[in-house]
Amino acid sequence: MENKTRNDEIYRLPIITYKMVSIQNYSVKPLVDYFEQLLKLSEKEIQLVETLFKPRLYRKKQFVLQEGDQCNHMNFILRGCLRMYKIDEKGIIHIIQFPVKNWWSVDIGSFHGRKASTLNIDALEDTIVFQISYEDLINLYTMAPVFDRIFRVLMENSYVSLQNRLLQMISSTADERYESFLENYPDLANRLSQVQISAYLGITPEFLSRLRNKRVKS
Numbered sequence: 001m002e003n004k005t006r007n008d009e010i011y012r013l014p015i016i017t018y019k020m021v022s023i024q025n026y027s028v029k030p031l032v033d034y035f036e037q038l039l040k041l042s043e044k045e046i047q048l049v050e051t052l053f054k055p056r057l058y059r060k061k062q063f064v065l066q067e068g069d070q071c072n073h074m075n076f077i078l079r080g081c082l083r084m085y086k087i088d089e090k091g092i093i094h095i096i097q098f099p100v101k102n103w104w105s106v107d108i109g110s111f112h113g114r115k116a117s118t119l120n121i122d123a124l125e126d127t128i129v130f131q132i133s134y135e136d137l138i139n140l141y142t143m144a145p146v147f148d149r150i151f152r153v154l155m156e157n158s159y160v161s162l163q164n165r166l167l168q169m170i171s172s173t174a175d176e177r178y179e180s181f182l183e184n185y186p187d188l189a190n191r192l193s194q195v196q197i198s199a200y201l202g203i204t205p206e207f208l209s210r211l212r213n214k215r216v217k218s
Contacts, residue, residue, distance in 0.1 A: 026055040031076055031130050034102060038150050045144045052140055053130040058082075064105065064121040064129075071110035071117045073131040077103050080127025081191065085120055085199070095200040096165070098124070098185055098192070104154065105129070124192065169202060177201045178211050 028050050035041055035049070053076070058064055064082060065071050075082070082105050084097040096119070099105035110117035111134060132140070141148040168177055178201055182189060189197070198208040 026078065026128065026130075028053060028130065030078055030102070034076070035147075035150055038153055039146055041146065045146060048140060048144055048147075052136040053132050056129055056131050058123040058127045058129065060123055060126050062123050064123065065107060065110075065117055065119065067118060067120050068116050070114065071107040073106070073133055074111065074137065075099070075105040075121075075129040075131050077101055077105060078128040078130060080123060080125045080129075081188065082121055082127055082129075083124050083196070086118065087120065093199050094202070095196065096162075098188060098196075098200065100185065100188065104158070108155070108158065124196065174201060174203050174207065174211060177203075178208070 028046075031053060032041060032046055032049055041049070055078070058080070064075060067087070077099050079101055082099045083095055084099065084105060084107075085093050085095045087093055097105070099121075105121055107117040107119045107121070109115070110119075114134070137147075137151070141151075168180060172180070181197065181201060194205045194208055198205045201208065203211075
């Protein structure tokens with residue numbers, strides 16, 4: 001007789017296709033693996049992940065968060081691609097980040113400050129995330145202090161990333177920013193439109209086209 005363990009149940013991967021699968025059947029294994037890159041989890045802590053993080057599918061172009069709404073969830077991307085951005089008074093879109101697989105997406109200021117968001121987050125592709133609400137995250141910290149330490153590291157990493165992004169925007173050339181984009185998002189250059197990438201780089205689509213032609217010729 002097969003000796004099936006609790007972990008076997010938790011880590012069971014869906015065996016039917018993506019479009020047919022119930023979103024509730026998605027395994028928390030990728031998220032647990034991600035956390036365990038930082039700290040080993042106990043069986044009880046893994047069960048808390050299974051209980052408190054909820055899978056959700058966002059269809060392409062669907063909003064995860066809109067400016068003016070309070071950010072109530074942190075999102076761990078299992079597959080797909082989101083876009084975090086700000087629209088200025090002239091209607092110009094400024095893309096801050098393309099959260100992809102194994103990245104987090106959240107308006108930190110809105111989520112932790114319990115105030116209206118100044119950012120938008122939407123799906124550039126059909127995207128599956130594991131979400132945890134603000135209330136459940138606070139409960140998680142109380143029930144399992146290891147997550148307090150894990151999320152502190154994640155917030156520190158996020159701060160460093162955003163700081164580097166800001167420095168890059170004010171001190172790097174367009175060539176350097178495009179090179180950094182290709183390094184940070186090696187799979188996205190062929191998945192995103194020229195308009196999306198140029199909005200991230202802070203240049204026009206025409207200038208991005210010239211950058212690409214220059215790289216091809218060099």
